Amino acid sequence: MWNAVLPWMGWLTFGTAALAVGFAMRPRWRTNAFALWVLAFVLAALWHPDWFKQYGDWKGMQLISPLLQIAMFGMGATLRVADFMRVLRMPRAVLIGTFLQYAIMPALGFLIAYGLQLPPEVAAGVILVGSSPGGVSSNVVTYLARGHVALSVTLTAISTLLSPVMTPLCMKFYAGRIIEVPFFNMMLSIMQIVIVPLLLGLVANHLLRRFRIQPHRLERPLSWLSMLAICLICAIIVADARQLMITSGSVMLLAVALHNASGFVLGYWGARLLGLEENVRRTVSIEVGMQNGGMAAALAANVLQSSGAALAPALFGPWMNFTGGVLTAFWRARVPTTHRLTPQDLAGTPRLQGER
Numbered sequence: 001m002w003n004a005v006l007p008w009m010g011w012l013t014f015g016t017a018a019l020a021v022g023f024a025m026r027p028r029w030r031t032n033a034f035a036l037w038v039l040a041f042v043l044a045a046l047w048h049p050d051w052f053k054q055y056g057d058w059k060g061m062q063l064i065s066p067l068l069q070i071a072m073f074g075m076g077a078t079l080r081v082a083d084f085m086r087v088l089r090m091p092r093a094v095l096i097g098t099f100l101q102y103a104i105m106p107a108l109g110f111l112i113a114y115g116l117q118l119p120p121e122v123a124a125g126v127i128l129v130g131s132s133p134g135g136v137s138s139n140v141v142t143y144l145a146r147g148h149v150a151l152s153v154t155l156t157a158i159s160t161l162l163s164p165v166m167t168p169l170c171m172k173f174y175a176g177r178i179i180e181v182p183f184f185n186m187m188l189s190i191m192q193i194v195i196v197p198l199l200l201g202l203v204a205n206h207l208l209r210r211f212r213i214q215p216h217r218l219e220r221p222l223s224w225l226s227m228l229a230i231c232l233i234c235a236i237i238v239a240d241a242r243q244l245m246i247t248s249g250s251v252m253l254l255a256v257a258l259h260n261a262s263g264f265v266l267g268y269w270g271a272r273l274l275g276l277e278e279n280v281r282r283t284v285s286i287e288v289g290m291q292n293g294g295m296a297a298a299l300a301a302n303v304l305q306s307s308g309a310a311l312a313p314a315l316f317g318p319w320m321n322f323t324g325g326v327l328t329a330f331w332r333a334r335v336p337t338t339h340r341l342t343p344q345d346l347a348g349t350p351r352l353q354g355e356r
Helices: 002-024 027-047 060-076 081-089 091-115 120-130 137-144 149-175 183-210 216-240 242-273 278-289 293-302 307-332
Strands: none
Touching: 002 027, 027 216, 027 242, 027 307, 060 183, 060 216, 060 293, 081 149, 091 120, 091 149, 091 242, 091 278, 120 149, 120 242, 120 293, 120 307, 137 149, 137 278, 137 307, 149 183, 149 278, 149 293, 183 293, 216 242, 216 293, 216 307, 242 278, 242 307, 278 307, 293 307
16 A cells, blocks of 8 residues: 555645645634644655654654653643642542543553554554553643533643653553563653653743743744644654554554544543543543653653654554544534533633644
């Protein structure tokens, strides 16, 4: 399949980029524009991998951590302390959402990798995606899908803060038999590339408010910067693992699609069985199904030292944003009968649309 597509890769790249520009100009379809931009960068990496393999004295894979740090700082700059304190006001929903996040996705990653008989490094990448916290784009998708935005922001923040412990723990349990998982190195790496930039962004948000500067003025440039960082991360990984992508790309896409769709479905029904109301079910479904692929990619490259393991996170990013847009269109037409959005739900909603 890939050999037939490669000669047309240039036209596909420019066509996808043009489509992304068109989607960005229409508010109704804007949520899908980011997924198209990521896809355009991925296609460009398949077309001309040398564009993303070397930047002066820096190899492309060496830039993944700094790029993710930029994206995580952007996420932190849109958060406030109140986003973390909501756990005290809605403890049951936060506990259920966080539990389902780390119970469903790592197990799904293991089952899918085992069922499809993926090579060890690629299988580890699928499990790593499942072991990562929720992605920032889930907050935007939740808002558009008429979910509980404040809860979405809180779940993303809490799962991210728990990731230094939960991600290595899940990886050790599910992937420890197929690949060496350096537990403490992974924990320290998450602290360095995720938690520290996130906290710095949170401090920056607080200082701006203290000096009466509204942080929302920085949201648009931070959004574009974060989205560019995620696009580059995906392109660098695909360029480095281009041959593996060509030989096993179809199986990888199947694994990513199954993982993402199963996360949406099981997240929703898990929340429903535990008695949560409709708008909260939607929120938990989105949080479970949409992962921080950027973090998974950085850990695969820097801790596992494997571009093969980074391939699943690189594909998961654009795919989850595409399916998130489809889910948004479905749910937006169906107003939850149990809850209507209030100004409190919309307060502090990040405008970032990047994966992280």
